[in-house]
Amino acid sequence: QVQLVESGGGLVQAGGSLSLSCAAxxxxxxxxxxxxxxxxxxxxxEFVAAISWSAGRTYYADxxxxxFTISRDSAKNTVYLQMNNLKPEDTAVxxxxxxxxxRWGSQDVADFSSWGQGTQVTVSS
Numbered sequence: 001q002v003q004l005v006e007s008g009g010g011l012v013q014a015g016g017s018l019s020l021s022c023a024a025x026x027x028x029x030x031x032x033x034x035x036x037x038x039x040x041x042x043x044x045x046e047f048v049a050a051i052s053w054s055a056g057r058t059y060y061a062d063x064x065x066x067x068f069t070i071s072r073d074s075a076k077n078t079v080y081l082q083m084n085n086l087k088p089e090d091t092a093v094x095x096x097x098x099x100x101x102x103r104w105g106s107q108d109v110a111d112f113s114s115w116g117q118g119t120q121v122t123v124s125s
Contacts (some may be wrong), residue, residue, distance in 0.1 A: 019083070
């Protein structure tokens, strides 16, 4: 069973940076795609970024391109989300997700079967 534990959320001023981590366990992740999503109360969970575990290929939501970077450290079984130039509209609970043999390029919440508990990111104006 895949287990995902996020950390690194917090409060930051607009224009600042935060780095989120997702510690993954329970599987060998060679064929997995790891993703980050975010959710604001009352709104649907939305895709942020994804990375293939083996090759390190990435794709992003248009809203974060050029500001956020997803990466992974295979030795530590950890996925990261570096967030720069944060905006108040980036405020949300951020979730780590994982899926084996994901259809590449998917941004659909329903395509990911494993989820972490989330970490709050708040950006003040």
